Amino acid sequence: MTKYREILRLASLDLTQQNIADSCNVSKKTVNRVLKKAKELNVSWPLDENETDAVLAEKLFSANLPTRLY
Numbered sequence: 001m002t003k004y005r006e007i008l009r010l011a012s013l014d015l016t017q018q019n020i021a022d023s024c025n026v027s028k029k030t031v032n033r034v035l036k037k038a039k040e041l042n043v044s045w046p047l048d049e050n051e052t053d054a055v056l057a058e059k060l061f062s063a064n065l066p067t068r069l070y
């Protein structure tokens with residue numbers, strides 16, 4: 001799973017997207033997507049303890065999932 005909390009934490013330290021990607025073992029594109037979406041939704045570091053990576057994944061990207069119509 002993507003380390004959303006760590007991406008936001010490292011971004012708050014003004015690391016480059018490439019450095020964040022290397023540190024979190026994800027692509028620079030993933031870092032860019034996470035930071036862009038977090039900015040759109042006003043999600044920033046520091047985060048509450050209950051905002052786990054799973055919670056952040058849903059918050060940041062659940063709207064991108066297609067809705068099934070029956």
